[in-house]
Amino acid sequence: MTTRLFGERVARSEDRRLLTGRGRYTGDFEPAAAHAAFVRSDFAHARITGIDVAAAQAVPGVLDVFTYADLADGFADRLPLLVPSDKLIAPRTQHALAKDEACYAGEVLAMVVARDRYVAEDALERIVVEYEPLPAAVDLDRAAGPNAPLAHLDMTDNLAGLVTEETGDVDAAFAAAPHVYDWTLRMERSASMPIETRGVVARYDEREDRLLVHDATQAPTGVRFGLAMLFGMDPDRVHVVAPDVGGGFGVKVIQFYPEEVLVPWAARRLGVPVKWIEDRREHFLGSNHERGQIHHVHVGAADDGRILALEDRFLHDTGAYCSYGLILPIITAAQLPGPYDLENYRYELRSIFTNTVPTSPFRGAGRPHAAYVMERVIERVSKELNLDSLDVRRRNFVKEFPHHVGVTFQDGGPTVYDSGDYPKGLATLLEQLDLERTRTEIATARAEGRTVGLGFGAYVEGTGIGPYEGASVSINPDGTVSVATAHGSQGQAHETVFAQVVADELQVPFERVHVTTGDTRRLGFGVGTFASRTAVVAGNAVLLATTEVKRQAAAVAARILEVAPEDVVFADGAIHVAGAPDRSIPLGRLAMASNPTRYAFGADAEEGAKLSQLAYEGGDRPLPEGSHPGLAATEYYSPTSGVFGFGFHAALVEIDLETGHVDILRYVVHHDSGRIINPMVVEGQIHGGVAQGIGGALYERIAYGEEGQMLNATFMDFLMVTAAEMPRIEEVHTETPSPNNPLGIKGVGEAGTIPVSATIANAISDALNTPVDHMPVTPEEVLTLAGKIESP
Amino acid sequence: MDVTLSVNGVSRTASVEPRITLADVLRDELGLTGTHVGCEHGVCGACTVLLDGRSVRSCLLFAVQAAGQEVTTVEGLAAADGTLHPLQKAFHDAHGLQCGFCTPGFLMAARELLDENPSPTESEVRTWLSGNLCRCTGYQNIVDAVLLAAERMRGAP
Ligand code: FES
Ligand code: FES
Numbered sequence: 001m002t003t004r005l006f007g008e009r010v011a012r013s014e015d016r017r018l019l020t021g022r023g024r025y026t027g028d029f030e031p032a033a034a035h036a037a038f039v040r041s042d043f044a045h046a047r048i049t050g051i052d053v054a055a056a057q058a059v060p061g062v063l064d065v066f067t068y069a070d071l072a073d074g075f076a077d078r079l080p081l082l083v084p085s086d087k088l089i090a091p092r093t094q095h096a097l098a099k100d101e102a103c104y105a106g107e108v109l110a111m112v113v114a115r116d117r118y119v120a121e122d123a124l125e126r127i128v129v130e131y132e133p134l135p136a137a138v139d140l141d142r143a144a145g146p147n148a149p150l151a152h153l154d155m156t157d158n159l160a161g162l163v164t165e166e167t168g169d170v171d172a173a174f175a176a177a178p179h180v181y182d183w184t185l186r187m188e189r190s191a192s193m194p195i196e197t198r199g200v201v202a203r204y205d206e207r208e209d210r211l212l213v214h215d216a217t218q219a220p221t222g223v224r225f226g227l228a229m230l231f232g233m234d235p236d237r238v239h240v241v242a243p244d245v246g247g248g249f250g251v252k253v254i255q256f257y258p259e260e261v262l263v264p265w266a267a268r269r270l271g272v273p274v275k276w277i278e279d280r281r282e283h284f285l286g287s288n289h290e291r292g293q294i295h296h297v298h299v300g301a302a303d304d305g306r307i308l309a310l311e312d313r314f315l316h317d318t319g320a321y322c323s324y325g326l327i328l329p330i331i332t333a334a335q336l337p338g339p340y341d342l343e344n345y346r347y348e349l350r351s352i353f354t355n356t357v358p359t360s361p362f363r364g365a366g367r368p369h370a371a372y373v374m375e376r377v378i379e380r381v382s383k384e385l386n387l388d389s390l391d392v393r394r395r396n397f398v399k400e401f402p403h404h405v406g407v408t409f410q411d412g413g414p415t416v417y418d419s420g421d422y423p424k425g426l427a428t429l430l431e432q433l434d435l436e437r438t439r440t441e442i443a444t445a446r447a448e449g450r451t452v453g454l455g456f457g458a459y460v461e462g463t464g465i466g467p468y469e470g471a472s473v474s475i476n477p478d479g480t481v482s483v484a485t486a487h488g489s490q491g492q493a494h495e496t497v498f499a500q501v502v503a504d505e506l507q508v509p510f511e512r513v514h515v516t517t518g519d520t521r522r523l524g525f526g527v528g529t530f531a532s533r534t535a536v537v538a539g540n541a542v543l544l545a546t547t548e549v550k551r552q553a554a555a556v557a558a559r560i561l562e563v564a565p566e567d568v569v570f571a572d573g574a575i576h577v578a579g580a581p582d583r584s585i586p587l588g589r590l591a592m593a594s595n596p597t598r599y600a601f602g603a604d605a606e607e608g609a610k611l612s613q614l615a616y617e618g619g620d621r622p623l624p625e626g627s628h629p630g631l632a633a634t635e636y637y638s639p640t641s642g643v644f645g646f647g648f649h650a651a652l653v654e655i656d657l658e659t660g661h662v663d664i665l666r667y668v669v670h671h672d673s674g675r676i677i678n679p680m681v682v683e684g685q686i687h688g689g690v691a692q693g694i695g696g697a698l699y700e701r702i703a704y705g706e707e708g709q710m711l712n713a714t715f716m717d718f719l720m721v722t723a724a725e726m727p728r729i730e731e732v733h734t735e736t737p738s739p740n741n742p743l744g745i746k747g748v749g750e751a752g753t754i755p756v757s758a759t760i761a762n763a764i765s766d767a768l769n770t771p772v773d774h775m776p777v778t779p780e781e782v783l784t785l786a787g788k789i790e791s792p
Numbered sequence: 793m794d795v796t797l798s799v800n801g802v803s804r805t806a807s808v809e810p811r812i813t814l815a816d817v818l819r820d821e822l823g824l825t826g827t828h829v830g831c832e833h834g835v836c837g838a839c840t841v842l843l844d845g846r847s848v849r850s851c852l853l854f855a856v857q858a859a860g861q862e863v864t865t866v867e868g869l870a871a872a873d874g875t876l877h878p879l880q881k882a883f884h885d886a887h888g889l890q891c892g893f894c895t896p897g898f899l900m901a902a903r904e905l906l907d908e909n910p911s912p913t914e915s916e917v918r919t920w921l922s923g924n925l926c927r928c929t930g931y932q933n934i935v936d937a938v939l940l941a942a943e944r945m946r947g948a949p
Binding site: 011012014015016018019020021022023024025027028031032118192193194195196197244245246247249277279280490491492493680681683684686687688689690691692714715716720721722723724725726728729752 | 809811812819820821823824825826827828829830831832833835836838865866867869870876880883884885887889890891892893894895896899917918919921922923924925926927928929930931932933934935
């Protein structure tokens with residue numbers, strides 16, 4: 001009997017350990033290790049003229065205190081530039097410990113290693129740093145303008161990089177456009193904020209010359225190779241494990257944060273295991289942020305609302321450093337057109353240094369801004385021309401695939417949408433919403449004096465980018481199947497969905513498939529979990545490796561059963577001859593037979609040896625040409641390009657004009673991420689994404705004072721949504737398979753977040769009948785928009 | 793100084809400085825790493841445990857303050873034979889967890905709720921759980937899991 005788990009709501013294999021308190025997160029390792037703690041710059045911008053560590057050294061329990069002067073070789077260099085680009089004018093990354101200039105409040109200046117964290121923090125207080133404060137570039141607009149304070153002493157302005165690109169003939173299209181508009185749209189800074197902070201635990205075994213690092217990272221493979229190079233160690237002696245990781249959303253993939261280098265360095269230098277678990281304040285001050293952008297759009301429209309020309313000049317706040325190069329604003333620029341066919345589109349992006357925490361992708365990664373800008377443009381054009389914005393959307397949709405957007409994608413290739421059906425997606429959303437009924441309800445509510453509004457948002461999400469991801473699959477003598485992928489997992493259920501793929505292919509029970517992710521001892525080559533790529537890229541690698549193992553198993557079984565490999569069937573954890581189910585061999589036995597040596601105990605040994613004789617003509621003869629012992633394979637999947645999911649959101653909101661509170665009465669989601677491996681997991685990803693989107697639209701904002709001091713570095717002040725604010729999400733989906741990969745899947749990790757700011761902004765705009773051009777829309781902002789209070 | 797607590801029904805003694813939090817003692821001294829620390833300032837709820845049946849934030853409590861009391865952690869939720877508590881089972885069935893980091897805190901908070909109110913409404917569940925942060929799930933499946941557990945527990949004889 002063939003069973004099929006692909007597409008089923010399979011409950012997760014990860015759950016049991018996590019529900020019973022037996023998960024293993026980075027902070028759970030090495031309870032007796034020494035602890036590191038860091039001195040962080042008090043100033044957003046300052047010369048460091050001296051650091052006196054003597055008093056800290058003297059604190060009982062302190063093992064050592066380090067500053068930049070203690071670092072040598074590669075450790076004294078600037079940390080790597082993760083995404084180089086020839087458009088990067090000033091590729092600045094930070095030192096592991098600041099050398100003589102601190103460029104954001106929170107930058108690490110010195111490290112204490114002590115018996116425990118309590119003692120380490122006592123010692124921190126005794127370290128005296130001499131600062132010479134410098135003017136700080138904080139506000140993005142100001143930093144980009146003339147005579148701005150400089151974020152870096154050795155620069156003459158704050159421009160990190162500049163990219164311009166054009167498709168079509170934008171100037172000619174503007175000249176011919178009957179309606180032309182100019183708008184400015186802003187999105188403020190926010191951050192990933194996983195509930196588990198970052199953490200690194202390192203142990204160096206001198207006799208074995210082996211380094212073992214547990215790191216709450218999304219990309220252990222990169223950390224491993226980087227550390228091996230820094231230490232001049234054979235990569236086989238460096239192991240990096242991302243164990244259970246308590247959420248990532250982008251912030252846990254930098255390669256390298258200073259602590260990821262310094263903790264292993266200290267462990268090796270001091271000869272003791274060293275542990276650092278970030279506290280929440282450190283996370284605010286020392287882990288990357290995202291979002292801050294300012295867009296100036298110039299729009300040319302036809303009478304019927306078609307966008308004839310669009311020019312977007314925008315500023316991107318890269319923070320103090322740019323280890324991610326220009327990738328974020330490039331994603332924004334490439335995905336700005338969304339589901340719309342913009343024949344004439346031009347952008348100019350300027351990435352600007354400020355003396356704030358560096359920025360790097362946070363779920364959505366440049367796309368929430370893109371969707372927000374484009375969807376506000378659609379709404380405003382519709383409003384100006386007195387058209388139904390849904391009609392305007394339909395008129396502008398891309399209708400043929402593959403579709404060339406005409407600008408460069410984040411992977412450096414062209415942006416090409418592989419597949420989609422936007423009219424169907426929108427229709428599916430509207431059906432769930434029941435548009436007519438909803439409009440009637442709104443009219444009734446307004447007649448009662450209530451302030452309600454309906455907003456829409458659309459998005460296209462490039463997912464599943466290369467270069468590659470790998471998987472190794474092996475069938476074990478006990479009939480279980482071991483699967484390993486290299487990237488880390490942070491709650492996306494990779495252990496479950498990959499097991500579904502393998503169980504289907506080999507027809508073994510799901511419970512017998514054991515998946516390990518993020519352990520370089522199991523698979524050393526990989527890229528990482530980000531950009532909604534893992535299910536797509538590693539998932540297809542799992543399929544390839546399983547297919548290869550299947551081929552091997554069929555070959556061995558065919559020799560034993562004396563039939564052609566094409567004539568065997570995989571079923572019920574065994575292989576049998578087609579048409580003769582009783583002539584079968586369990587996969588475990590086959591695994592034993594395929595390793596023609598003698599190792600098993602008891603009856604299994606006897607049976608295995610017998611089968612082995614059959615499979616290998618006597619056992620000690622050379623292996624058949626082209627075969628190798630065991631049933632095991634490692635394969636890599638390298639996609640030719642990204643695959644593009646899409647979707648539409650709708651929000652019905654009611655505004656309290658007394659308090660500025662925005663109550664989301666309904667939130668409806670349509671999404672299409674190609675074929676779905678596990679709908680339950682996909683829904684979960686969407687729920688979480690929408691929640692982060694709603695937080696970003698209404699509450700979350702990292703606030704800096706004029707001097708570059710963060711004003712809200714606690715969970716008391718940086719507000720995230722709780723169960724009480726979240727509406728129940730209504731979710732519908734369509735499945736437009738990707739033609740670009742064997743599984744036909746697309747990534748979904750970021751989909752939920754991308755169009756939420758756009759949707760909520762449009763809903764508030766509809767309710768208050770006023771443009772909403774600044775996100776988030778906090779209660780204060782709502783009251784300002786409603787004309788209840790003066791703008792601050 | 794020595795502190796003796798009853799943890800999940802077993803009397804445990806640890807030698808700690810007075811300034812050590814209950815969370816750190818549970819995790820580092822007693823090896824009960826199921827209790828997580830997400831903010832250390834009392835907001836996220838990841839560190840929630842029950843102290844004599846009432847939920848507390850173990851990051852805000854010194855271990856010495858819990859001396860002589862009964863502490864229940866997530867490790868004490870399932871039955872001795874490994875059978876999951878109805879809440880654990882419902883979280884599994886309803887996909888109420890993703891990364892799992894917030895989960896022990898939610899389980900303990902939800903258990904206190906169901907001890908007090910076996911038939912909460914959805915809005916009561918949402919309000920009760922609003923003291924716990926989850927960054928992964930959007931809360932919907934957590935809320936559904938608690939309602940499901942409540943229903944199943946009421947159904948049990
Ligand atoms: S760790 Fe205790 S409330 Fe966050
Ligand atoms: S499941 Fe990850 S924080 Fe809740």
